[in-house]
Amino acid sequence: MTQKFDVVVIGAGPGGYVAAIKAAQLGLTTACIEKYTDKEGKLALGGTCLNVGCIPSKALLDSSWKFHEAQDGFAIHGISTGDVKMDVPAMVGRKANIVKNLTSGVATLFKANGVTSIQGHGKLLMGKKVEVTKPDGSVEVIEAENVILAPGSRPIDIPPAPVDQNVIVDSTGALEFQTVPKRLGVIGAGVIGLELGSVWSRLGAQVTVLEALDTFLMAADAAVSKEALKTLTKQGLDIKLGARVTGSKVNGEEVVVTYTDTNGEQTITFDKLIVAVGRRPVTTDLLAADSGVEIDERGFIAVDDQCATAVPGVFAIGDVVRGMMLAHKASEEGIMVVERIKGHKAQMNYDLIPSVIYTHPEIAWVGKTEQALKAEGVEVNVGTFPFAASGRAMAANDTGGFVKVIADAKTDRVLGVHVIGPSAAELVQQGAIGMEFGTSAEDLGMMVFSHPTLSEALHEAALAVNGGAIHVANRKKR
Numbered sequence: 345m346t347q348k349f350d351v352v353v354i355g356a357g358p359g360g361y362v363a364a365i366k367a368a369q370l371g372l373t374t375a376c377i378e379k380y381t382d383k384e385g386k387l388a389l390g391g392t393c394l395n396v397g398c399i400p401s402k403a404l405l406d407s408s409w410k411f412h413e414a415q416d417g418f419a420i421h422g423i424s425t426g427d428v429k430m431d432v433p434a435m436v437g438r439k440a441n442i443v444k445n446l447t448s449g450v451a452t453l454f455k456a457n458g459v460t461s462i463q464g465h466g467k468l469l470m471g472k473k474v475e476v477t478k479p480d481g482s483v484e485v486i487e488a489e490n491v492i493l494a495p496g497s498r499p500i501d502i503p504p505a506p507v508d509q510n511v512i513v514d515s516t517g518a519l520e521f522q523t524v525p526k527r528l529g530v531i532g533a534g535v536i537g538l539e540l541g542s543v544w545s546r547l548g549a550q551v552t553v554l555e556a557l558d559t560f561l562m563a564a565d566a567a568v569s570k571e572a573l574k575t576l577t578k579q580g581l582d583i584k585l586g587a588r589v590t591g592s593k594v595n596g597e598e599v600v601v602t603y604t605d606t607n608g609e610q611t612i613t614f615d616k617l618i619v620a621v622g623r624r625p626v627t628t629d630l631l632a633a634d635s636g637v638e639i640d641e642r643g644f645i646a647v648d649d650q651c652a653t654a655v656p657g658v659f660a661i662g663d664v665v666r667g668m669m670l671a672h673k674a675s676e677e678g679i680m681v682v683e684r685i686k687g688h689k690a691q692m693n694y695d696l697i698p699s700v701i702y703t704h705p706e707i708a709w710v711g712k713t714e715q716a717l718k719a720e721g722v723e724v725n726v727g728t729f730p731f732a733a734s735g736r737a738m739a740a741n742d743t744g745g746f747v748k749v750i751a752d753a754k755t756d757r758v759l760g761v762h763v764i765g766p767s768a769a770e771l772v773q774q775g776a777i778g779m780e781f782g783t784s785a786e787d788l789g790m791m792v793f794s795h796p797t798l799s800e801a802l803h804e805a806a807l808a809v810n811g812g813a814i815h816v817a818n819r820k821k822r
């Protein structure tokens with residue numbers, strides 16, 4: 345007998361698994377189809393995020409930061425450590441354990457919530473039927489009232505640097521090095537390239553980042569990207585802007601990379617090369633020709649603001665649809681879709697999705713940049729507060745960076761919060777909460793913040809918007 349569910353989700357990444365759990369919580373019979381298996385060949389839920397993305401990269405970032413601190417950051421506190429050593433396989437093993445805990449945690453959550461987990465490749469057929477090809481090759485067709493497509497994305501390959509997962513790796517391969525490469529090349533100065541470059545640089549690799557664009561971190565506020573470039577360069581990342589990779593040749597255990605910049609053609613040799621030039625949506629064998637779901641010109645599944653496709657009852661969420669490729673965006677889209685399936689009014693606020701780069705210092709922002717607002721003709725007041733003036737940051741010996749709050753000059757409504765500095769990811773979320781409720785800079789300035797905290801930097805930056813900062817000279821006078 346054909347199985348039938350209220351909701352069938354294809355893909356168990358942060359978009360799909362969250363949608364499936366939410367659907368089950370709302371009383372809908374739900375199945376989630378996932379094909380990814382771990383190194384032991386076992387079904388692993390959680391998608392890119394838990395298996396080879398957000399979580400493993402942060403595990404390595406945290407380990408490598410602790411190593412860096414033990415090596416260079418303790419002496420100022422009066423702590424001497426002697427010779428600090430890094431056991432790379434142990435670091436990578438710790439990361440693998442965290443991944444295992446979290447992915448098996450999703451399986452437990454599926455059981456606890458009554459989600460039927462189906463292992464296999466899912467394909468949408470006409471009439472909201474889903475064909476599942478199981479690992480043994482058998483095929484089953486299940487029926488659904490609603491289908492949520494959440495197949496995610498995969499790294500983009502570039503012909504000049506074909507990935508062999510040995511010398512030339514993608515982000516997944518870069519999480520698995522068993523030794524620290526002496527000379528590491530990274531193609532792409534985006535979030536993933538900077539995070540993975542930072543990991544291996546902290547452990548002693550000589551890191552060169554080749555970025556085709558002339559502008560560094562174009563999506564960030566210009567003041568933040570300028571500070572980030574200065575700081576990361578000081579940390580030892582050799583970031584070459586306007587460097588377009590044109591070819592590569594693997595010779596045994598090294599690779600010679602050719603790129604062009606303003607001085608013409610250059611070559612450089614690396615022991616490992618990470619290709620981190622972005623990700624593309626996964627739609628391979630996902631849709632039958634007559635499924636009715638459309639793909640846009642950039643390869644994403646075409647959806648409206650509520651993630652509905654052209655076929656009633658079929659939705660698509662996460663990296664496979666327009667917008668930022670972020671786990672929290674995928675999850676919130678999943679929740680929005682399920683709420684709408686249930687008949688509730690739900691709309692997520694695409695204007696307030698925070699972005700974070702987990703370098704040190706962290707870089708995070710929510711809302712618009714000063715340059716974008718000015719380009720739109722919006723008059724703004726800006727307040728900044730440097731962590732160098734924060735007692736808490738001084739106590740932690742972590743004083744790089746600043747908080748920048750941008751408010752509408754006419755209404756004082758906060759339109760952007762940009763942070764480079766310690767715990768930027770957490771601080772920016774406070775800005776996002778305020779902005780969701782339409783906070784003004786004055787509102788933020790009137791709130792009581794605990795002392796001493798890094799959050800006080802947000803308070804002071806909000807006060808500075810109208811010339812009222814206490815612990816720094818105000819650029820704007822009241």
Ligand SMILES: Cc1cc2nc3c(=O)[nH]c(=O)nc-3n(C[C@H](O)[C@H](O)[C@H](O)COP(=O)(O)OP(=O)(O)OC[C@H]3O[C@@H](n4cnc5c(N)ncnc54)[C@H](O)[C@@H]3O)c2cc1C
Pocket residue numbers: 354355356357358359360377378379380390391392393394396397398399401464465466467494495496497515536626629630661662663664669670671672673674
């Ligand atoms: C190194 C790295 C670091 C990152 N760090 C961050 C971060 O710090 N913060 C952040 O927000 N984002 C981060 N991301 C991005 C984040 O991982 C993605 O945005 C997020 O995982 C997208 O979620 P998703 O559910 O859309 O897709 P995915 O997580 O890609 O999951 C899709 C799942 O669908 C499965 N699938 C695909 N097709 C089928 C099919 N036909 N049948 C069955 N199963 C199928 C896949 O196997 C996969 O498991 C990072 C990514 C990388 C690579």
